Amino acid sequence: MRAIITIARYDLLRSLRERETFLFGLLMPAAMMLLLGIAMGGSDDGDAITVDVIDEDGSALSAALVEALRAEMEADRAFRLCLVGADDAAPGCAISAAPDRRHQVADERLKEADSFGTILIPAGFGAGLRAGDTVTVIYKSSADLNAPLLAEQKIDAALSRLGGAVAIANLTVKVAEEAFQRRGASAWDRAAAFDQVRQTVETAWDTRPIRVESQGTATRASRTGFNQSGPGMAIMFVLIMMLNNSTVLVYEREVGTLQRLFVLPVPRWQTLAGKIIGRYLYGLAIFAALVLAGTTMGVEWGDNVPGIALIVLAYTLTATALGVALATVARTSAQANNLSLLFGLTLSPLGGAWWPLEIVPDFMKLIGHLTPVAWGMDAFGKLMYYGGTVADIAPMLGVLLGLAALFFAFGVWRFRYE
């Protein structure tokens, strides 16, 4: 027993002192957490996303639409609306452009990722609406993966608000025209009546009767970039580091230090156990450091500390076991190194460490759940988003431990002592 402890302790201390541990176990995953977190929307209080507007119409109605858009989009400061070529630019969006170059400027800004989308109010917008026609507003967005549905929702809301008012005004004026025509409709100021009804409706819209009162389950975390990237990167890098144990084991076999341990008067299983425990503790140290690093970036791990600890313990065990299994398959340390990168970098996106599995098709969810990554992410998700208890994550922990047993069994069965 003492042999196991000695070997494990020595193994752990030596690994922790290596520069690579700091670089690949902490610095790189923390940097990726930060960058991916920001890229996927950061935390709730991230910078506003800029959306440009080109008003080609310049009518009262187009101005009303810009106002409605501004009201909707800037309400929770998620977006900032910039009027291209306008004199009275909002802070931070003074975009000067001659009227005939506005499209070019806006396209350039989109391409350079200075803005996220352009809303184009075409000439004839106001006149068309007054004539009772259907008009089209164009929303150009950058062709990117994370173009948010949120922006479109806000635009839709603004369009419905103005559209509703215009439709009611048009209907009212049309009915009035038909009903009162005999009485000298020509003397009647149609446009004034339209504007009056529209404005009344727009004002009344604020007190519209049917409203959606929404409430999220978020007693704890919400879907922010960091809440995805935090557990995701921790899980990915612990997996890569633990798979890389195979490189260490195969390398020690190559240079003979492993054989030297096996000729000691200690049962082989104890030597192997000591090694594995050392690597496991090493993985736990990395995972713990990454959880802390995530916390400083604003990852909301939740307050179920025993639950978090259990996930860390179970997941690291599975990853360690997979590393041991890999060590029996690889012939050379170079091969082990390549295989651990191969598995680490493919299992992670499959299992949802890069993006939530929610957004992938069903069969990809199924494939994802063949990896320990998905079960680890699910368990974290349960704690973070659903206020899960230890009982709630028990199934995931069970699967992780089952996988660990499977990998260990394979590894010990196939391990070459010679």
Next chain:
Amino acid sequence: MFSKIAAIAWKDLYVTFKDRDALIYLIALPVLLSGIIGLAFGTSGDVQLDAVPVAVINQDQGETLPDGASLNLGAELQRAFVPSGDPAQDEPYRALYDLTDGKVYADFNQARARVEDGNLAAAIAITDPQWTAKALAGGSPAPIALYYDSGRSIGPSVVRAILSAITNGMNSVILAQQIGPTALAQIGDALGADEAAIAQATAQLRAQAMTLAEASPIRLERLDWQGKRRVFDAMQYFAPSMAILFMSFAMGAGAATIRTEMQQWTLPRILSTPTPRWVFMVGRLLGMYMTGVVQMVLLIVATALVARLMGRENSVWGGDLPGLVVLVLTVVFAAVSLGLLVAALARDADQATTYSSIVSMVLGMLGGSFIPIENLPDALTWLPKLTLNYWGIRGFFDLATGEETLTGIVPNLAALLAIGVVLCTAGLWVFARRQEV
């Protein structure tokens, strides 16, 4: 001299591709990752969502209108999520049924519990039996409760978008009923119409108001920035980003072996033959360059084949061959130069390998190899533009989508060339200073 340069370059290429294990990392891994990303984000390019599971609780008992007809706005709302089985009535909502998988629940609390345990994305509830009446009367709000799962990013947004479209229509109808008659009366008065005419007009308005629920007069057309219908094809983005990432890994590892040649004494040995130092350096750089080009070509062919097997219709790399060739040649040059500088600065070959993989990874992240970096803080938007990944990925993406041809990616080529020249000059300078010792 040229035959010696060729011999060194060829040796380099041979050693790299002879190593079967390295091929995992050079070719298999990036192809696999591109394939996974392609599968995750569908073959057509759109994010393919499964139907969002949603519960609808409608306790509204409806209202009998003055004309004797009965109206149940709650039931109308429910039909947007749950088909009633009457084709005529369900017709307007048909397109929505693909988006959601709605189930009728009797008990809001039960549905809430299902949301909390993650089985439902959202529960929509109208719990007031007098809901229609309240909504029509105005004055007091008629709320719809939406309880959604904050743990999901997209599902609740879909539900909210549908709800808002439906409720906006309903509100238009209701506001028309409330405001229209008053407005009509005013207009009628101004025109001197009599009570009967106004009453008749009001009745007409009420009758036609229902049409307002149908569609807003303002339509939104969604385009991508080039003015086409928006499709973000993940594979067109990620196949080049993975290829560039792993190519720059390989170039870093390749450059590290220049240091290995110093340590394993093959460089001194070459220098003891009638071969000048510059011939060795040019040979090695050419070897790395050829390795990178071969790797990119293999990756392009392999991902295109995988995409074909996956049944994709979109081309992953586009059809602009001159553009592709020139971009591959330029991006590999930039990556070789990066590897060279890192290898020159490192203490020894091992450190060079480690550092170059970190540098490639970090530049890959910044340059958008893992996820397009869009919403960086304003002060940092210049950062990705310093990376070869940024210019390379965008160049390939523009070629793949057919937005640009060779002439259109000239800025990308120029940026890559500039990055390459700067890094290469610095790398050679540092190497030159290392000549002895």
Next chain:
Amino acid sequence: MNTAMIEIRNLTKQFNPPDGVIAVKNVSFSIFRGEIFSLLGPNGAGKTTTIGMISGLLTPTAGDVIVGGHSVTRESLAVRALIGVVPQELALYPTLSARQNLTFFGKMYGLGGRELKRRVDEVLAFTSLTERADDPVQEYSGGMKRRVNIGIGLLHRPQILILDEPTVAIDPQSRRNILDAVKALNAEGMTVLYTTHYMEEAQELSHRVGIIDHGEIIALGTQEELTHMVGQQDTLVLKVPDVAPDLVKALGQLPGVSSCAPVPDDDGALHLLATDARQVLPEALRLINQAGLSLQAVEVREPTLEAVFLHLTGRALRD
């Protein structure tokens, strides 16, 4: 035969001047066409640095080397074409086969086509590697790797072969093969510059020997000329359980003893240089007994290069 093939003129090498180590100090000597010249000296004496400058790897701080009429500082490439260098380390590509290594370096020597192929086959045969020629070098034994390492230096039939400690850390049989090969090559007319810290090798191979220590040539000549320097002195090798500095001093002061030094890397071994070893032995025994030690072994050697080194530096080279 006495035309200089290599002429070393006031050669000096200082690393990182002005404060760095001076590895070679103002060294001048010549190596004649057709001879085997050994540079003998302990580790760190400046052998490898000297060879580095001769083969153009290192730039001399001062002085020059003229090889076959070409200046190393001004016509480095011409010099390199004349010489074949076998570095101390195994300078090979481990994943390539012996044939591929030879072919690659052959191209670096400017060989090509059928000529290159023929030379590679010859070298493979000469080094007895033909059978395993197409296996990766990393799968070879240490001796086989050494043979490839030497073979590369022979590819272009150099007029001068420079071998830097080619027998370090290999088995006796491979060492034998290498020494025989060097002799065979020399017999065909190849000039050989051989560095070593094994005096037996220098003794067996060389026509002339240069003894180098602390970057300076302290003696140079044929073996006869060198051993003559120590006169008729014998080397007395004593083995005791423990070497006390006092004992070394006392032994050195015995009448008839010119110097006494412990042998590096060999605990308890002492080298005494004496005019008549047999006469000194009883006195030496007495001193050893006085020190409370017992003599474990004793050996009397005729004058050797080892004795020369001891005589000149007061230190033993190595047993």
